[in-house]
Amino acid sequence: MTRAELIAASESLEHAAEGASDDLTAKLSEQADTLATLADREKGPDHGRLAKIEHSLRSLKESASDEGADLIDDALTHIKEYRKTVDGV
Template sequence: MVREELQAASDELRKAGEALGGEGDVATRIHDQSDQLAKLATRSSGPDHGRLDRHMNTLSEIADQLDGEAKDHVEHAREKVREYRETVEGI
């Protein structure tokens, strides 16, 4: 089962990394977040609210360091994580 929103978030982050040229500390953080979300998208059990919240906070921190196209992609990724989080039972 693929969690479409998380996969879309991962894809948006890959685009953000490409917009940055793939180099630097921020690009590394973006790549790490993209990989983690891609793994969560296909894992047998879905992530909980806490894990999703940590990703959303990290993406917010990253977006604050960017502008232009890269920032837009990170913000779209954060929105996709938020959309998925709304479907998770619990809190």
């Protein structure tokens, strides 16, 4: 289940990238690819890595359309759900 949250976040970002400007599309696609890759690894990402991704997404959200911002929020929600399962901080 936990990895499913990262996949869902990746998919939300892919959808957000579809309607974004070229520059924003590239950045959102990169974040989507990162999350998909992290979901496939044997050991998942730690809190620090996820915090960096969340920070980047919040910055990208400022440049997104209303629909894109909603999809980024959705991705952030999935990441937060995944973080609840990560040991540590």
